Amino acid sequence: MANTKNNILEEVTQSEYKYGFFTDIEMDTAPKGLNEDIIRFISAKKKEPEFMLNFRLKAFERWKKMTEPDWAHLNIPPIDYQEIIYYAAPKKKPKLDSLDDVDPELLETFDKLGISLDEQKRLTGVAVDAVFDSVSVKTTFQDTLKKHGIIFCSFSEAVQNHPDLVKKYMGSVVPAGDNYFAALNSAVFTDGSFCFIPAGVRCPVELSTYFRINSAGTGQFERTLIVAEEGAYVSYLEGCTAPQRDENQLHAAVVEIVALKDAEVKYSTVQNWYPGDKNGKGGVYNFVTKRGMCKGSHSKISWTQVETGSAITWKYPSCVLLGDNSIGEFYSVAVTNNRQQADTGSKMTHIGKNTKSTIISKGISAGFSNNSYRGLVKISKMAENSRNFSQCDSLLLGDKCGAHTFPYIDTQNSSSIVEHEATTSKISDDQLFYCLQRGIDTEKAIGLIVNGYAKEVLKQLPMEFAVEAQKLLAISLEGSVG
Amino acid sequence: MLTIKNLHVEIEGKEIIRGLDLEVKAGEVHAIMGPNGTGKSTLAAVIAGREGYDVTEGEIIYNNKELLEMETEERALNGIFLGFQYPVEIPGVSMNNFMRTALNEQRKYRGLDPIPASEFLTQMEEARKLVEIQDKLTNRSVNEGFSGGEKKRNEIFQMAMIKPTLAILDETDSGLDIDALKVVARGVNALKSKDNATIVITHYQRLLEYIIPDFVHVLFDGKIVRSGGRELALELEEKGYEWLKQEA
Ligand SMILES: Nc1ncnc2c1ncn2[C@@H]1O[C@H](COP(=O)(O)OP(=O)(O)O)[C@@H](O)[C@H]1O
Ligand SMILES: [Mg+2]
Numbered sequence: 001m002a003n004t005k006n007n008i009l010e011e012v013t014q015s016e017y018k019y020g021f022f023t024d025i026e027m028d029t030a031p032k033g034l035n036e037d038i039i040r041f042i043s044a045k046k047k048e049p050e051f052m053l054n055f056r057l058k059a060f061e062r063w064k065k066m067t068e069p070d071w072a073h074l075n076i077p078p079i080d081y082q083e084i085i086y087y088a089a090p091k092k093k094p095k096l097d098s099l100d101d102v103d104p105e106l107l108e109t110f111d112k113l114g115i116s117l118d119e120q121k122r123l124t125g126v127a128v129d130a131v132f133d134s135v136s137v138k139t140t141f142q143d144t145l146k147k148h149g150i151i152f153c154s155f156s157e158a159v160q161n162h163p164d165l166v167k168k169y170m171g172s173v174v175p176a177g178d179n180y181f182a183a184l185n186s187a188v189f190t191d192g193s194f195c196f197i198p199a200g201v202r203c204p205v206e207l208s209t210y211f212r213i214n215s216a217g218t219g220q221f222e223r224t225l226i227v228a229e230e231g232a233y234v235s236y237l238e239g240c241t242a243p244q245r246d247e248n249q250l251h252a253a254v255v256e257i258v259a260l261k262d263a264e265v266k267y268s269t270v271q272n273w274y275p276g277d278k279n280g281k282g283g284v285y286n287f288v289t290k291r292g293m294c295k296g297s298h299s300k301i302s303w304t305q306v307e308t309g310s311a312i313t314w315k316y317p318s319c320v321l322l323g324d325n326s327i328g329e330f331y332s333v334a335v336t337n338n339r340q341q342a343d344t345g346s347k348m349t350h351i352g353k354n355t356k357s358t359i360i361s362k363g364i365s366a367g368f369s370n371n372s373y374r375g376l377v378k379i380s381k382m383a384e385n386s387r388n389f390s391q392c393d394s395l396l397l398g399d400k401c402g403a404h405t406f407p408y409i410d411t412q413n414s415s416s417i418v419e420h421e422a423t424t425s426k427i428s429d430d431q432l433f434y435c436l437q438r439g440i441d442t443e444k445a446i447g448l449i450v451n452g453y454a455k456e457v458l459k460q461l462p463m464e465f466a467v468e469a470q471k472l473l474a475i476s477l478e479g480s481v482g
Numbered sequence: 483m484l485t486i487k488n489l490h491v492e493i494e495g496k497e498i499i500r501g502l503d504l505e506v507k508a509g510e511v512h513a514i515m516g517p518n519g520t521g522k523s524t525l526a527a528v529i530a531g532r533e534g535y536d537v538t539e540g541e542i543i544y545n546n547k548e549l550l551e552m553e554t555e556e557r558a559l560n561g562i563f564l565g566f567q568y569p570v571e572i573p574g575v576s577m578n579n580f581m582r583t584a585l586n587e588q589r590k591y592r593g594l595d596p597i598p599a600s601e602f603l604t605q606m607e608e609a610r611k612l613v614e615i616q617d618k619l620t621n622r623s624v625n626e627g628f629s630g631g632e633k634k635r636n637e638i639f640q641m642a643m644i645k646p647t648l649a650i651l652d653e654t655d656s657g658l659d660i661d662a663l664k665v666v667a668r669g670v671n672a673l674k675s676k677d678n679a680t681i682v683i684t685h686y687q688r689l690l691e692y693i694i695p696d697f698v699h700v701l702f703d704g705k706i707v708r709s710g711g712r713e714l715a716l717e718l719e720e721k722g723y724e725w726l727k728q729e730a
Contacts, residue, residue, distance in 0.1 A: 430570040433532050434624075437566075438584040438640065439558035439591070448583060452574025452623065 029218070030087035036060065039187055042087050046156050046190075049163055059176035059186030066180045072314055072343035073372040073404055077248075079285070084250060085218040086188045144205065150234075151196040152207050155223055158194035165196055169227050173256040173293045173320070181252040181287040181314070185221045189254065192222035197232035197263075206462055208237040211253075219250040226256070228263035230296065235266040237465055248276075248311060253288045261296025261323065266304070268461050270469050273309035275476070278367075280339025283311025290317035294326035294352075302329035303346065304460040306469040308476040311340060316374065318347035321355035321386070328357040331457040333469075335450075335476050336369030336401070345375040345392075345406075350383035350416070359390040362454050365401035366477055372404040377418055379411040386416045394424045395453050397446070397477065425453075447474030483508050483679050484529075484549075484648060489540035491521075491528050491704075498524045500704035501540070506648070509676040513690055513715065514683045516701035517723045522683045523567055525701070526652045530564040531557045544648070559591040561647025561678075565637040565654050572624035577636070580624050581606065581643050588644065609642035613669045630657045638669040645673065650681045655689040667692030687715040702726055 030041055039060055043053040068076070145152050151162060158166050176186040193209040211222060228234055238255075251273060257265050267290075276283025286309070292301035303317035319328025330346035348357035357377065365371040377388045394403035405422050427449050435445035451458065451470050458466050484506040491499035498521045506512055514522055528535050529542065531554035542549040549557065572580065585605075586596045597605075606620060613635045625633050634654050641649055651670070655663055670680060670693050682693055690698070690712065698714040699706045700723075707726055708714065718726075 428570070429533070430568075431572055433530075433554070434566065434570045434572070436554040437530050437558050437564050438580070438644065439555050439587040440583055441555045441587070444583065444587070448575050448580070449572060452572055455574035 028087075028089045029085055032085045033082045034084070034086060034188065038086055042188060042190060045087065045089075046159070048159055051163070051167055052159055055171065055176060056187050059183050060188075062177035063180065063183035063187055066177075066183055068180050069314075072374070073370065073406070074312055074314060074341050074343050076285070076312060076314075079248075079250060081184075086221070087190055088218045089190075145203075148201050148204065149198040150201060150203055151194065153194055155189070155192040155194050155225070158225075162194070162196070165227065166194070166225070169225055169256070169258055170223075171256075173258060173291050174254050174289050179289060182254050182289040185223060185252045185254045185289070188219075189221040189223040192224045192253070194224070195226045195234065195236065197228045197234045199229040199260075200231045201229075202232070203234040206235050206237055208239070210239045219252065221251075222253050224253070224255040225258075226265055226267070227258045228260065228265050228299075230260045231262040232260075233264045235462060236268070237462060238267070238269045239272070239465075239468075248283055248285055249274075250285050251287070251310075253290075255288070255290040255317075257292035257301055259292065259294050259296065259299035259301050259326075262298045263296065264300040264302075265292065266302045267292070267317070268304040268465055269306065270461075270465055270472065271305065271307045271309055271313075272472055274311075275309045275338070275340050276311040278338050280311065280368075283340070284309065286310035286313045286315060288315040290315065291320065291347075292318070292328070293320045294323050294328060294355075296326070297323040297352070298325045299323050300327040300329075302331070302460070304331040304457065305333070305344075306454075306457070306461070306472065307332070307334040307342060307344060308472045310342070313340075313342040313344050315344045316347055318349070319357060320349045320351065321357065321383075322351045323355075324352040325354045325356075326352055327355070330357075330359045330361070331460045332360070333362045333364065333454040333457045333473065334371060334373075335364045335473060336366070336371040337476055338367040338369060340367075340369045342370070343372045343374055345373045347376040348378070348388055350377075350379045350386040350388070353382065353384045353386070355383055355386040357386075357388045359388070359392070360456055361390075361392045362457055363392070363394045363403055364397070364450060364453070364473075364477070365394065365403050366397035368400045370402040370404070372406060374406040374408075376408040376410065379413050379416045379418065381412045383413050384415050386413065388416075388418045390418075390420045392420075392422045393453075394422075395450070396424065396426050443474070443478050446477055450474065450477060483545060485543040487541050487543075489525075489528070489542065490538045491524060492536045492538055493524070493534065497538075498704055499528070502701075502704065502706055504699065504706065506679050506681065508679055510696045511674065511680045511682065511693060513693075513695035513698045514681060514701055514706075515685055515687070515698060515715065515718060517685060520701050521704045522685075522701055523652055526564055526567075526650045526681075526683060529557075529650060530554065530562060555587075559588060563641055563644055563646030563649045565634075565641060565649065565651035567652040567654075567656070567683075569625045569628075569633040569637055571626045571628075573626050575624050577620040577622060577624055578606070581620075581640065584640075584644060605643060609639050612642050612672055613639045614665050615639055631659070631662045634658055634666060635662065635669075638666050642669060642673060645678075647678050648681070649673075649678070650683065652683045653685070654682075655684050655686065663689060664692055687719040690715045700726055 030038055039056050043056060174182050177183050195207055197203050226236060259265050273284035273286055294301055301319050307313055317330060321328050328348050334342045334344050336342050346359050359375055361373045363371040363373055373392045379386055392405050396403055407420050409418050411418055431449055432445055450473050458469055461469055486502060486504040489499050489502040516522055537550055582602060615635050654666055695712055698710055700708040
């Protein structure tokens with residue numbers, strides 16, 4: 001461990017957003033704008049069954065009557081939804097069973113991002129689904145997964161090959177009209193990942209989806225659905241990057257997780273969308289709805305997120321603890337630098353008896369950024385003996401940034417215990433001088449101190465992701481002190 | 483090795499060091515003594531390159547280089563080590579990770595590859611033995627939850643790992659019981675060689691029974707008012723600092 005940590009620290013000297021390149025590849029795009037025709041166009045492109053088209057159209061009707069949420073501690077410039085392209089796909093349609101059919105340009109892009117789609121070269125133990133703009137490019141490790149009866153494929157494929165499962169679970173955790181951005185996603189989503197672990201199966205590899213926005217002017221609206229049947233287990237990872245562009249790009253995703261009795265799902269994200277430049281020009285608007293339903297008793301869902309990218313983040317991975325004795329966890333590190341804004345946190349809804357939830361949130365703000373934690377712990381009448389522990393820490397680098405905490409607690413059951421702790425701290429000159437005096441330069445010292453601060457969350461990540469996350473934390477704070 | 487000429491230092495416009503000269507050669511141990519608030523830690527901080535101090539006059543030459551022109555970490559990489567009077571806690575950063583990072587920075591500066599894991603572990607083990615600190619301390623976060631004595635030993639432990647050319651130990655003895663004091667002194671003596679030098683800052687002569695200085699300097703009101711051999715420390719112990727005030 002110490003070894004990898006040091007390799008990471010050595011790499012932190014690259015200060016630019018290193019995923020900011022653009023791949024020039026022929027794309028099949030829809031005309032920009034949003035109306036019923038566009039939705040029909042997307043659905044037709046994907047050769048969807050009728051139920052999907054209806055789901056989309058209903059969501060669109062709901063969306064038209066809704067307004068953008070304005071309660072977050074964010075300053076969101078007006079978004080013109082008619083100026084966005086809702087569908088863009090590489091022209092050379094990859095067949096999904098062979099790597100030879102994938103456009104070499106695309107393979108190269110993912111290689112550059114450190115995601116090798118070549119199974120031989122891949123570190124063992126991670127199956128990857130790569131989503132490039134609107135479509136899934138390639139899902140690796142299919143054979144291994146098939147042996148266990150695990151389905152891991154792009155959402156579009158799932159709609160074609162497993163329509164019953166999709167129909168049964170899609171929208172069951174995040175209904176189409178749940179909120180403005182979820183409704184928008186439900187109307188226009190283009191692809192994403194689908195993952196189904198049958199009863200009693202422990203998924204032998206980490207499943208991972210890598211999202212990449214490439215084309216200009218496009219939005220990315222992906223949808224992920226994970227279902228773990230009774231006693232199943234899966235660890236799922238999600239990574240994201242986008243090119244550096246002067247205009248803002250919208251990313252509005254929906255992730256739904258269903259855990260049946262005794263099932264466990266670990267969902268980890270390293271979110272590194274382009275954050276915009278120093279002055280706040282460009283960057284991704286990341287408006288995401290993530291929710292898990294612990295449906296069966298003794299089920300467990302954990303969210304771990306490392307958020308370093310995006311110009312604006314609006315995201316509250318949540319758990320509905322329906323089953324008795326079910327467990328929800330949320331571990332988060334959110335970094336904002338320069339002009340970035342983040343309003344992120346979690347919602348834990350306790351319904352079943354003896355349900356437990358944990359929220360550990362570590363905010364790090366630098367530059368002129370604003371970083372807010374927003375959380376809701378709701379204990380319903382039936383949730384006897386349920387417990388929540390929340391800890392929300394903020395670390396400030398410099399004095400021009402802001403950190404805010406909005407913890408809401410709503411308890412309707414007196415046998416439950418809800419605990420909340422919060423701290424705010426700064427990297428002190430004493431700590432920096434101590435590191436410098438040992439020969440560790442400022443950038444590295446900040447990386448070290450910040451990674452130490454975030455340790456509790458980072459250790460929740462699978463090993464390989466933890467390494468990437470540590471690097472990212474250091475890189476995204478470069479130039480923020482001294 | 484180190485030559486300080488007519489050094490004047492201000493903090494926030496107030497002059498703290500007021501014309502200080504000091505010459506330290508390789509192989510020597512110097513003790514700097516003096517009552518509280520006379521500028522001992524300030525001198526150490528200026529040599530180590532802490533920000534917030536204005537050198538208004540004078541120069542410091544370290545191994546033929548203008549020390550004041552060098553960045554803080556560059557000074558460290560060139561062999562200057564400060565044993566802190568008040569070591570700081572860095573939560574979540576293990577001593578292992580911290581030391582490894584520091585050693586690798588030193589190695590990188592000398593064009594060497596990162597230290598192999600086995601070599602690192604051996605060095606840690608040796609350094610731990612030298613200052614009698616337990617395994618579990620080096621697995622904990624830097625200074626977090628360490629007792630006062632453990633923090634001081636940890637400074638000598640780091641010194642043993644980094645093997646500096648010029649070590650400045652700022653009141654490493656204060657707050658130590660006699661056993662801990664002996665351990666610290668043993669560490670310092672073991673690391674002593676003809677190529678390196680040590681400046682021991684203290685205001686008790688007690689430590690100097692275990693670390694034998696070649697020179698003793700008395701700092702008073704920002705100036706060295708008296709220099710001598712080991713016997714000066716004893717004289718001070720006997721007569722107190724009052725007697726020097728007249729000389730100042
Ligand atoms: N950061 C600082 N800001 C203002 N005054 C300081 C600061 N550090 C030290 N001083 C002052 O400088 C003088 C010398 O302090 P110091 O070098 O710590 O003394 P010593 O180590 O000899 O006890 C004292 O008067 C102290 O109050
Ligand atoms: Mg002092």
